[in-house]
Amino acid sequence: MRTSALLMGLSLLSACEGRQSVLNPAGRDAQDVLSLIWVMFGGAVLLWFLLGVIFVYVTKVEPREMPRRWGEALIIGGGVIFPVILLGALLTYSLPMMKPQREADEGLKVHITAEQWWWRVAYELPDGRRITSANELRLPTGRRTGLVLNAHKVIHAFWVPALGGKVDMIPGRETYLSFLPEKPGVYRGQCAEFCGASHALMAFETVVMTPEDYAEWIEAEASDAAKPASGEAYRGAEVFAREGCGGCHTVRGTQAQGQVGPDLTHVGSRKSLGAGILKMTEDDLSRFIAHTEEIKPEVAMPGYDHLTPEDLRALAAYLKGLT
Amino acid sequence: MTRVHPLPTAEGPYPPTEEMLNAPVFEAEQERGAKELRAAWKTPEGWRYVTAVNNSEVGKWYSLTALAFMLIAGLLALAMRVQLAFPGMTFLDADRFNQFFTMHGSAMMFLFAVPMFEAISILILPAFLGARDMPFPRLSAYGYWCFLIGGIFVLGSLLFDAGPKAGWFMYPPLATKDEGIGPDIWLLGLSFIEVASIAAAVELIVGALKCRPPGMRVNIMPLYAWYVLVVGGMILFAFPPLIAGDFLFELERSFDWPFFDPTRGGDPILWQHLFWIFGHPEVYIVFLPSIAIAAMIVPTVAQRPIVGYSWIVLSAVGTGFLSFGLWVHHMFTTGLPQISLGFFSAASEAVVIPTGIQIFAFVATLMVGRVKLTLPMLWIAGALAIFVAGGLTGVMLAIVPFNWQVHDTYFIVAHLHYTLFGGMVFPVIAGVYYFYPFFTKKLMSEKLGLWAFWLIFSGFNITFLPMHLTGLMGMPRRVFTYPESSGWGWLNLISTLGAFIVAAGFAVFVYDLLRPKKAQGEIARNPWGAGTLEFSHDVPEEAWGARSVPHITSRYPLWDQPKLVERMDAGRYYLPDAPDHQRETIVTSVIDAKPVHVQRVTGPAWITILAAIFTGGAFIFPTFHIYTPAIICGAFAIVCVMYWLWTSTARPPKEEMREAGLGLRLPTYASGPQSVGWWGMWITMLGDATAFASVVFGFFFYWTARADFPPEGAAHPVGLWVAVAALAGVAAWALTVAARETNARGQVTLARLALVLAPLAAGAAGVAAWAAVRDLDPTSHVYPAILWALMVWLVVHLAAGVLMQGYCLAGSIFGKLTPRYDADLRNVTLYWHFMAVKALVTAAVLGLAPGWLT
């Protein structure tokens, strides 16, 4: 029940439709493929109609006998010569197109490990620093960023349609992908390999920023967690500590150093909650914490519905404040 | 090979002259022959009906059962479409939805698509070939009963909320880690299909190559026979990798041997390779026999022979081969090197060419002929329209960067349904309308057929055409719901509405199919004016298939050979009677269809049902980890099979020669490469060898893919025992060969001695193989696990080989096997040739590879 209420109540995280669409590219790789798509699609429609016209002609318009030579010419011309040339050309054009998404990064690498059902994210800067985050990806425009992908238990897949093709995330193996984002904005990505009960609820926001904004953001992200700024948030921090949340979650600069669940150091600044399925509001925060298993079937985190509404509100205020 | 008592060969005039064919058959003669045939081919009545093995009965049950499973899988789809009609629906929760999509795919592929093609072949292939039945009727029946039991069990799991739920391709580690019994049930269902499919491959290859009517050389064989011959071959090389994969999967589930567990050296990608090496040819295995139906219907519609017969043969064989080079296109996103992906992209485009050629051949035939549009042709037209669309999206999907965007999205769902509906469902329905008068002498309703067509055709496109866009807009597969903000809601709603239209269309079709048609009069035998042999059969009145087996001189005998049907009906041709009240058919040579011998085919039996039930038990009990009853059932199944073989195959004949008609005298017993049993063994062993090769491939795959294979300081198999196993295995083989040779020379005592020593040698080989690896712990790492797996494989096959040697020994002692009638021993020796190679390869991997690799 709550799942439905939450999901149906999910309002647009951004007013723009097609944030998860192949047809709305925001990066070089997605743009290149889209041009090819239009050509192929146009060609396919044309060929289908052509064959349809021939078929209707020989069965309805002119059902009488025609010379055998014509039939044989159709088989050789249509069945062999034409496809050999067309497909050969298509292959020759497209085979080199794989290269860009496998190209090395130009300074920034992001390590993403898929869990059931969330994303472990770690930015590896040129100076060697590693900044841990979760459930959201931020990239600068104009530069190719490399994504080093892995998975913890089962196979997942990483996909941001607006930026490029997808790659599987396979336990025990590292896979690699790179993007060259071009249009700043917020795009949605989703897991694209069935990974268990909550596969449909494993998504994330990708925020593409200009290099200047990005430099600012990454420094903020590298810093320790913000201190609670209100009385309620302060109480929330106490609830956090008391309930042992730090056993699974990390909040840098506090006692909470758990690795089992997502890093919460700057959770309040993320665009979405629960791996792309809820809004980053205090309401959604309290509902998610209280009813985790109902919202995300079979998830590892238990629901904290034994907390009082005041405690939940305080906790939500605290987490929202971790910007 | 000097045989003491060579078997007789065919004698008499051949081919029959016009003069011989013109000679009349006397009334009395005709009646006698008809009466004898009727007695031999009588369909059992009452409760004995279930013991029938005639292809007309088994084919009917098989297709109706496959249809039922398809309808159930269709209902699952409807439920899913309801759930997806709006964002955030709670009609099905996540778990149930996941079970439904898994079962929809699995049931459609394993309980409908493949069995349906087998069912149709069983029903009509003998008819195309003027044969009375399939070459191994009890095997078909056994396959059917296994299929029924397995299918009910697998689908039934849904009722207990215990269905598999990791997708129809069950990727580990998700599927191997699942704590429920879902994956085990899935594996079970698969096992039955694998058994039934290998059996089908045997029947189709032997049927198409050895059971054609005299004179039907390969160049005038019906195209359907060419297609199923290719498909039989494909099954032999496609299913075994899956069997190997299942073998490893089940070992991991039951005993925790870490084949797909990366924390202990395993690799989930191996499963993907093995599965898709099967999975891609599989869809062509489903497509080719269905489009073969089109190849039979189009000439009738054009009222002329097919244009481009050789082109279509090229198409079938070429597609068959090329389809084995496509499998990684299901794995383009797994991070493999670009060049590797490129190979598969190229091959995936290459296969489009032979696939397209046959379609152009059909169009060319229609172009050159005088087209008479009928209801079956409408369905074929719909099939082509839909299939070509699916093929065109396939061309797009073979392009890697595009694939990277739309893999695992609704675009793929659209593509696969377009190719499967267009390539299989529509042609099969066309076949139902076309062949219905063949097996019942009634027509289905033209009006209802039109309604069904337009409902299904339009509903199908309303459902699946939008999915291309849905996928491009970012909707992944296998999601039980989606957010409102995605913008996919309207597309999903349209698809859901379309699904109900399709359902309505199927309701009309199924009603038309199953409704009682007693009030309809019977029509003439060949309502469409077809040219091929099936319409010479007098079903359903007579169960004998062809009244007499004709001599064929044309691709379209009913058009080109005057008085053919008249002469067949009069019993002018071959085997017009059954003096021993036995079921018989003629076995002919592979290329030129010259008569070689008369083959007794089996009749009604309880033993096949019993064997299927015990086989069922042997597979079903382990699903619940109840092992003792499983072993008992397995033992009984083996006993049943051996009884069946003993009583009805390769029995020394009463009469060595038979008057086969038109002056020809044919032998009644065949041994060695002449005999269908030998062919059956060869074909099965090719499949088995492929499965074995797949397990060995697994070993080398781990070495390529993992740096820690073998792991540091790993224990290796004991070289001495490996050597003993190899030697003992070769000795067992040599003794079996010696038994065959001495037996053929009349030295029966020596032969029996060899047959006593051979199992002992085999037993020693098995024990030695076990001893070689027994100190390695297969649960610790995939290296010892794969070595153990190879050992288990070898030991199981040695055991089967021992049973066979024992069977021959018993045969020799009890008079079934003599120096002259030694088919059993020749077949068993053939098994042992393969066994020897297997023993040597296993020994090489266990003994030598560790040294080379480290």
Place this chain on the structure above:
Amino acid sequence: MSDIRDREDAHEFRTEALSLWRITFAPLIWALHFVASYGATALVCAKGEAGAVEALLLGVILGTLVALALILWLGVQAWRQWDPRRDHEWENDKGTSEDRHQFLSHAGFLLAMISFIGVVYVALPVLLIGSCA
């Protein structure tokens, strides 16, 4: 009246015991070329040292030329046996040994053609992509 024991080798066309297999030779070469190319690539990309990739590309190109030459040879043989210019008869649909003989060579020729195309296609990645990335 002829007898079943008459062999047709008395005339021009022998009963071709192997010929049904023969039509599969060209596709078999394609298959071997494919497996060898893919297998070698997988091995080299997984286990090879830096210089091995050039050797691989060279090897695949050589293998391609060999395969194409073999298929061409098979195709020419099949063409000669089929001999379409002699009787302008492509259908070969009579139940005679001559038609059967020509049909098998026609089928063999067509399969050589498609195998040739297949080998060329499969070689394209090696020419167009140079690395193991």
